[in-house]
Amino acid sequence: MSHSATSTLREAGHKIGPVNVDQVLKDVNILGSLDDKTRKILNKDAIVFLAVLHRTFNGTRKALLQRRVIRQAELDKGNLLDFLPETKHVRENDAWRGPPPAPGLVDRRTEITGPTDRKMVVNALNADVWTYMADFEDSSAPTWDNMINGQVNLYDAIRKQVDFKQGEKEYKLRTDRKLPTLIARARGWHLEEKHMTVDGEPISGSLFDFGLYFFNNAEELVNRGTGPYYYLPKMESHLEARLWNDVFNLAQDYIGMRRGTIRGTVLIETIPAAFEMDEIIYELRDHSAGLNCGRWDYIFSVIKRFRQNPDFVLPDRSSVTMTVPFMDAYVKLLIKTCHRRGVHAMGGMAAQIPIKNDAEANEKAMDGVRADKLREVRAGHDGTWVAHPALASIANEVFNTHMPTPNQMHVRREDVHITANDLLNMNVPGKITEEGIRKNLNIGLGYMEGWLRGVGCVPINYLMEDAATAEVSRSQLWQWVKHGAPTSEGKKVDKAYALRLLHEQTEELEKNAPKGNKYQVAAKYFATQVTGEDYAEFLTSLLYNEITNVSDKTPAAKL
Numbered sequence: 001m002s003h004s005a006t007s008t009l010r011e012a013g014h015k016i017g018p019v020n021v022d023q024v025l026k027d028v029n030i031l032g033s034l035d036d037k038t039r040k041i042l043n044k045d046a047i048v049f050l051a052v053l054h055r056t057f058n059g060t061r062k063a064l065l066q067r068r069v070i071r072q073a074e075l076d077k078g079n080l081l082d083f084l085p086e087t088k089h090v091r092e093n094d095a096w097r098g099p100p101p102a103p104g105l106v107d108r109r110t111e112i113t114g115p116t117d118r119k120m121v122v123n124a125l126n127a128d129v130w131t132y133m134a135d136f137e138d139s140s141a142p143t144w145d146n147m148i149n150g151q152v153n154l155y156d157a158i159r160k161q162v163d164f165k166q167g168e169k170e171y172k173l174r175t176d177r178k179l180p181t182l183i184a185r186a187r188g189w190h191l192e193e194k195h196m197t198v199d200g201e202p203i204s205g206s207l208f209d210f211g212l213y214f215f216n217n218a219e220e221l222v223n224r225g226t227g228p229y230y231y232l233p234k235m236e237s238h239l240e241a242r243l244w245n246d247v248f249n250l251a252q253d254y255i256g257m258r259r260g261t262i263r264g265t266v267l268i269e270t271i272p273a274a275f276e277m278d279e280i281i282y283e284l285r286d287h288s289a290g291l292n293c294g295r296w297d298y299i300f301s302v303i304k305r306f307r308q309n310p311d312f313v314l315p316d317r318s319s320v321t322m323t324v325p326f327m328d329a330y331v332k333l334l335i336k337t338c339h340r341r342g343v344h345a346m347g348g349m350a351a352q353i354p355i356k357n358d359a360e361a362n363e364k365a366m367d368g369v370r371a372d373k374l375r376e377v378r379a380g381h382d383g384t385w386v387a388h389p390a391l392a393s394i395a396n397e398v399f400n401t402h403m404p405t406p407n408q409m410h411v412r413r414e415d416v417h418i419t420a421n422d423l424l425n426m427n428v429p430g431k432i433t434e435e436g437i438r439k440n441l442n443i444g445l446g447y448m449e450g451w452l453r454g455v456g457c458v459p460i461n462y463l464m465e466d467a468a469t470a471e472v473s474r475s476q477l478w479q480w481v482k483h484g485a486p487t488s489e490g491k492k493v494d495k496a497y498a499l500r501l502l503h504e505q506t507e508e509l510e511k512n513a514p515k516g517n518k519y520q521v522a523a524k525y526f527a528t529q530v531t532g533e534d535y536a537e538f539l540t541s542l543l544y545n546e547i548t549n550v551s552d553k554t555p556a557a558k559l
């Protein structure tokens with residue numbers, strides 16, 4: 001796209017502009033390196049658009065993050081959460097609905113998810129699935145290269161120009177059928193993208209991911225029969241959804257696109273958001289593509305938000321299943337709410353992945369995935385997630401058998417009545433064991449070690465581990481030490497015990513890892529997080545500086 005000193009980007013239909021490019025670009029810096037390919041994506045017009053987003057919305061974003069801090073202070077005093085009295089009218093009004101599903105989103109029974117590196121993009125689009133969530137979030141470490149090249153890969157994939165060769169292997173998009181609908185997951189409101197600054201501040205990771213994908217592809221996607229679709233992670237209130245809606249409106253107006261063309265599926269993956277499901281759909285209204293049960297972040301959020309409260313201490317991670325009372329209540333409420341409002345209620349991610357060298361263990365793992373998908377379809381979910389192409393056939397088989405229609409929005413779940421007590425019912429059977437502690441340490445260390453090398457999703461003990469699952473492990477360790485939880489072996493989990501096991505696990509992992517691994521760095525950070533004292537809001541924010549080398553002295557790229 002060309003630019004001029006006064007660019008309207010598109011003369012026809014736009015409502016915002018004309019924009020004085022030189023003026024907007026004043027005090028905008030790109031601190032990450034650019035080559036010919038990335039420069040095409042992060043072109044001047046795109047940068048102008050991102051700067052407009054930043055200047056319009058960053059103040060609100062920061063104020064909303066501050067609201068999280070204020071709410072946390074209330075919870076730290078022992079207060080609980082409840083449905084909001086001020087939005088009762090939204091919940092009780094039966095008259096409003098979300099929009100009908102957008103093109104390409106009517107049937108989304110099996111969604112594959114994964115990071116946006118070129119190989120994974122091709123493999124995901126070739127998988128036997130209906131939709132593909134291309135992930136800039138939980139399964140991506142946000143290095144500059146990952147984020148910007150991910151945008152290049154999606155740009156090329158949308159235009160079917162993504163084929164490439166790696167060694168002898170050719171990666172080619174299949175041509176024998178329609179490709180799955182693409183949905184991009186932007187980073188959450190809490191993350192920043194340090195490689196682009198506006199007026200001396202880093203731009204929000206959400207606005208960067210959303211904006212670049214939108215600006216470069218929205219029109220192309222519509223021309224190809226779908227649209228600019230997103231997954232929106234880690235929100236904590238309907239006001240954060242309102243901010244997304246405002247962003248969507250501005251973006252569509254900016255390029256002259258009909259409002260309501262963008263669609264966002266919101267992950268309900270924080271405990272405060274579970275109390276505002278109706279309100280979140282209401283805020284996004286014409287842009288809503290439903291809600292999703294982001295189970296891993298949800299467990300993380302329950303522990304995080306109530307970490308000072310001894311009533312919320314949970315047993316070993318493996319005991320916190322989808323059928324324990326608080327998880328069951330959350331699933332049921334989500335499905336009921338979505339279907340009442342005519343939008344999709346998406347299921348989530350079973351962590352099992354294929355085990356290649358042990359047929360028996362593999363069968364057991366696949367049975368676990370099958371059981372999870374069966375529970376989801378029977379509960380009324382309209383679709384589910386798979387972490388790996390080899391799991392698509394299992395999800396398809398279960399959903400094809402039990403969901404003959406493209407979705408099951410007609411399943412209204414009037415039988416379900418979920419109260420605040422149900423959402424907060426921590427009656428979870430199970431024990432805290434030394435094995436559970438060691439597993440959490442291995443997951444935390446293993447995940448952080450990969451993340452520090454730029455890998456955002458790793459297999460550990462034949463389970464998919466990503467930013468959300470690692471947070472569950474980290475938060476459990478913190479919580480157990482904080483509350484001096486007893487183990488089934490008769491020990492009290494305290495700081496000395498946690499640090500001793502951390503040391504042992506680090507040694508063990510390092511012994512078997514290639515030279516140049518990052519276990520020592522991971523352990524240094526993890527040690528600050530598992531002693532019941534400091535608790536970073538997010539591991540990814542805590543570690544971010546380790547994967548960026550941006551400073552005041554970094555020269556800006558020439559625009």
Ligand SMILES: CC(=O)SCCNC(=O)CCNC(=O)[C@H](O)C(C)(C)COP(=O)(O)OP(=O)(O)OC[C@H]1O[C@@H](n2cnc3c(N)ncnc32)[C@H](O)[C@@H]1OP(=O)(O)O
Nearest residue numbers: 113114120123124138139296349387388457458459464468
């Ligand atoms: C809590 C949440 O947010 S869940 C959502 C976020 N998490 C995810 O999206 C999980 C994504 N999954 C993955 O990253 C991977 O499946 C892992 C890391 C768990 C396992 O990866 P690997 O060890 O490489 O698996 P494996 O060796 O079996 O892969 C076989 C092939 O499938 C490909 N593959 C595996 N998972 C995916 C995927 N999700 N999308 C596309 N391709 C995939 C691999 O690239 C590999 O391709 P190749 O044969 O061309 O080299």
Ligand SMILES: O=CC(=O)O
Nearest residue numbers: 294295296297468
């Ligand atoms: O994003 C999904 C989750 O489970 O977390």
Ligand SMILES: [Mg+2]
Nearest residue numbers: 138294297468
């Ligand atoms: Mg998540």
